[in-house]
Amino acid sequence: MTFEELVRLELYVGAVLFGAVVGSFLNVCIWRIPRRESIVTPRSRCPACGAAIPWYLNIPVVSWFVLRGRCAECAAAISWRYPFVEALNAALWLLVAWRFGLSVQTFLLLPFVSAMIVLFFTDWDHQILPDRVTWPLGALGLLVAPWNPALDLAPGWFGGGTPLTRIGSAIAGAGLGYGIFFFLALAWRVLFDRDALGGGDLKMMVGVGAFTGVPGVVVTIMTASVVGSLGAAPFLLTGRWDMTRELPFGCFLAPAAVLAALWGDAFVRWYLGLLWM
Ligand SMILES: [Zn+2]
Incomplete structure (x- = not known):
């Protein structure tokens, strides 16, 4: 693998990982901005029972599948939209990185x-x-x-x-x-x-x-x-x-x-x- 290819590969991996994390923040924006709420505080909560979501259950895409789409506290269903938006942002970031490279x-x-x-x-x-x-x-x-x-x-x-x-x-x-x-x-x-x-x-x-x-x-x-x-x-x-x-x-x-x-x-x-x- 040449140095160029290594840089490209790292760019793609970075785009997917950071893209998913930012996608998680986009979910917050999509939910809160039309409701005129702050996008900084409070931390993410379950919309059904209000339990704060600890960081280890807030891992983009992965957590939703580990919890099988249910809140760990109250077992209320969590919409598939959350992992979908995270995956979508990761996919689009990868697409941009693939199209324009390190630029x-x-x-x-x-x-x-x-x-x-x-x-x-x-x-x-x-x-x-x-x-x-x-x-x-x-x-x-x-x-x-x-x-x-x-x-x-x-x-x-x-x-x-x-x-x-x-x-x-x-x-x-x-x-x-x-x-x-x-x-x-x-x-x-x-x-x-x-x-x-x-x-x-x-x-x-x-x-x-x-x-x-x-x-x-x-x-x-x-x-x-x-x-x-x-x-x-x-x-x-x-x-x-x-x-x-x-x-x-x-x-x-x-x-x-x-x-x-x-x-x-x-x-x-x-x-x-x-x-x-
Ligand atoms: Zn809950």
Whole structure:
């Protein structure tokens, strides 16, 4: 095994282990942030009996299987969602590490994909994309923009990746994400006299744009629309859902944004190649 391969292997192992630990924290965020509770204190407790969970029963994924999905104190069932979110974050962190290796981009994308997991589940559970997640994500994206190589997607147009072009690209992406959803929300209001999009979608797209730039926003929205229409069509056709209800659009945006962050550049190159063949 070469030194390069050893570094890669360590990166993968680290991504999985730390990813699972952070995934455990994401569960706390998903549960507490929409309820406006502190994500720092108190320690994790059983939602049924309130017993504090000792550290040795709070090992990501493993503990849930050892306890067979039951609280050690009161034997109340613990949702499979907890180990699932932990495993999902570990898997996405591994995917990022595999895609971008030991690079700045990997470390910038780890918090990004974790934020997408939190937003997916808070939107799924409560139709909420909390400000406590969306605003810090946008702020972080703009803050790290000078070091973010994902913002150099069209170096030929902007003269390559300097810190300044990257900041410009992040601001353009954030503005476009916000702008598109602002007009979508406005159009929906005029057409259906209802609020189809919560303000959370706009703020979420600020973060997506700040991390992935204009091409990332475009790829995210295109992917989310396709997935969204395929997913919503059966409900619409059978009349179980009508166009006037608020869409949990964050559930489509979050996985689409992860795809855009991981393979957006490949998609853009393929698409531009089709146009200019
Ligand atoms: Zn319990």
